[in-house]
Amino acid sequence: MKFVEITAVNEINVGDVAAPTLAANQVMVDIKYSGICGSDMHFFLGHHPSLKPPTGFIQGHEAVGVVSAVGEQAQGFAVGDRVAINPLVGCGECFNCLDNLPNICRVSRKVMGFRLNGTMCEQMAVEPAQLIKLHPQADLRVAAMIEPFAVGHHAVSLVKWRDLTALPVIVTGGGTIGVVTALVLKYLYSADPLIVEKDPQRIAQLEGMGFRVYGSVAEVDVLQLRQRPVVFECTGYYPVLEALIAAQRKPEQIVIIGQYQPGSTVGLHEIMSSEITITSSHMYNSDDLQASADAVRQPEIEQALRGIVYQQVFSLEEAASAFAKATSGQLDGKLKVLIGQP
Numbered sequence: 080m081k082f083v084e085i086t087a088v089n090e091i092n093v094g095d096v097a098a099p100t101l102a103a104n105q106v107m108v109d110i111k112y113s114g115i116c117g118s119d120m121h122f123f124l125g126h127h128p129s130l131k132p133p134t135g136f137i138q139g140h141e142a143v144g145v146v147s148a149v150g151e152q153a154q155g156f157a158v159g160d161r162v163a164i165n166p167l168v169g170c171g172e173c174f175n176c177l178d179n180l181p182n183i184c185r186v187s188r189k190v191m192g193f194r195l196n197g198t199m200c201e202q203m204a205v206e207p208a209q210l211i212k213l214h215p216q217a218d219l220r221v222a223a224m225i226e227p228f229a230v231g232h233h234a235v236s237l238v239k240w241r242d243l244t245a246l247p248v249i250v251t252g253g254g255t256i257g258v259v260t261a262l263v264l265k266y267l268y269s270a271d272p273l274i275v276e277k278d279p280q281r282i283a284q285l286e287g288m289g290f291r292v293y294g295s296v297a298e299v300d301v302l303q304l305r306q307r308p309v310v311f312e313c314t315g316y317y318p319v320l321e322a323l324i325a326a327q328r329k330p331e332q333i334v335i336i337g338q339y340q341p342g343s344t345v346g347l348h349e350i351m352s353s354e355i356t357i358t359s360s361h362m363y364n365s366d367d368l369q370a371s372a373d374a375v376r377q378p379e380i381e382q383a384l385r386g387i388v389y390q391q392v393f394s395l396e397e398a399a400s401a402f403a404k405a406t407s408g409q410l411d412g413k414l415k416v417l418i419g420q421p
Contacts, residue, residue, distance in 0.1 A: 083139065083199035083398040083418065085132040088125035091399040099204040106156050106207055107148035108164070112223040112392070112419035113198040114141035115405040117255065118338070122193070123402050128340050130193055139418070140166035140191045141226040142198030143219045153207050161213040163225045164198055164205065165368055166191035182233070182362040190362075199398065199418055211368050214376060220392075221375055223417055224259070224384045228375055229367040231260035234311055234336045234360035235268060236367070241332070243270040247304045249330070250274045251296065251323070252313035253281040255414045256336055258387060260311050261290055266380050272311075273299055275319070280412035288383050296322035307331040315339050324349045332356040389413040392420065 080098045085091060101107045119138060121127040146160040156162070168189045169181025176184050191197040213222055235243075243264060250261045253276030264270040274285055277294045285292045293299045296319060299308075310323055310330045315337025323330055324346050333355060350357060363371075374380055389410050393401035398418055405416040 080201045081395045082137045082201075083395060084136070085119075085123050085134075085138055087132055089123065090132070091123075091402055093396055093398055096200075098202055101148050101150050101204050103150040103152040104206060105150045105204045106146055106153050106162075106210060108144040108162060108203050108205060108210070109147045110142050110144040110198055110200060110203060110419065111219050112143055112417045113139040114223050114227070115139075115401060115416045115418065116141050116227065119192065120402070120406050121338075124406060128338055134193060136192060136194065137196040137198075137200050138192045139197035139199030140164070140193070141223060142166075142203075143213070143217075143222045143225070144203070147202070155207050156210065156212065161215065161217050161219060161222070163211040163213060163222055163368065163372060164191070164203070165209045165211060165365060166195075166198065166226065167362055168195060168209070179364045179366065182364055199395065201395070208365075211365075211372050213372055217372075217376065218381065218385070220388055220417065221381050221384050222372070223419075224388070224415065225368060225371045225375055226363075227255050227415075228259045228263070228384070229363035229371040230256055230336065230360075231263045231311075232267070232371050232374070233363040233367040234260055234334050235263045237334060237358050237360055238309055238332065241309060243268045243309065246306045246331070247308035248272045249299060249308045249310045250313060251310060251319050252276065252316075252337065253278065253285050253292070254313065255387070257311075257313040258285070258288075258383075258414060260313060260336065261285075262288075262380055262383055263374070264311075265290075266377060267374060273308075275299060280410075281414075284387065284412040284414075287386070296326060300326045300328055304328050310334065311336060313337050317343050320345065324353075324355065329353040330355055332358060334358045334360055336360050387414040389416045392417045394418070394420075
């Protein structure tokens with residue numbers, strides 16, 4: 080079985096290993112598509128805040144496939160089922176895991192592709208709890224976006240105490256996570272998010288989806304919004320967060336989704352004196368994944384996601400070219416590169 084690993088900064092190895100053995104409590108999944116995530120790119124480039132290559136694990140955590148075998152003790156799946164992978168594995172025993180919050184498990188939280196073998200391979204044997212069943216007619220190229228969509232879904236769900244249709248909402252960053260967060264806001268919460276993005280190709284893509292786009296936080300600030308906004312910060316770029324805190328019309332709440340480098344600081348006096356609520360959002364839980372699997376079948380969302388997937392699908396053997404393309408910034412306005420079956 081072929082697999083992809085990152086062996087050093089800017090180095091990809093496509094290796095061969097024996098196909099996985101199916102345990103009685105597992106399901107065998109033939110992987111059809113695996114997306115290259117921003118975290119994969121940061122790891123590949125040596126910029127990941129907590130991990131540097133090599134890890135010794137197969138890369139990848141955004142994936143969909145088809146069930147090819149079911150262990151005799153595994154329940155809920157049949158051969159031929161289309162599935163998405165849940166790559167997040169908690170300890171299963173701490174109070175966070177028992178509350179279905181493995182994303183904040185502090186005992187043994189692991190993510191496929193980083194601390195477990197990942198999805199950039201031909202087959203995976205996984206327990207049923209790590210699978211989300213898809214509609215039989217699901218477009219698997221679109222369904223490969225369920226995992227990042229769930230990141231946006233979880234972040235928006237954390238704003239539980241405000242009607243997002245009744246106040247300004249801003250999304251900073253028009254990359255994959257910014258786009259899916261904006262789609263969640265627009266189609267699942269009936270909000271009208273303003274997006275801050277400066278890349279011309281991304282701006283064109285976003286405007287084609289019907290979003291209003293501004294080049295900077297300052298451009299939004301001069302709009303003199305009638306109310307203080309809620310902001311979903313998706314860039315992980317400190318100057319953007321600093322600009323939000325320093326804005327004349329300061330946010331009522333900032334939901335931080337983007338990953339910051341260790342040692343990043345914020346102006347606590349400005350946050351305190353303006354009563355800015357800071358909420359952090361990390362990954363998702365199984366409910367977010369299931370809700371996302373349902374949501375991406377909505378025609379408007381499906382069309383939008385199809386429009387941000389790069390047209391060429393790279394094979395496993397072409398993984399080095401796939402990562403080079405994903406990190407090149409030359410995607411013709413697209414945002415997601417897939418490895419799998421062309």
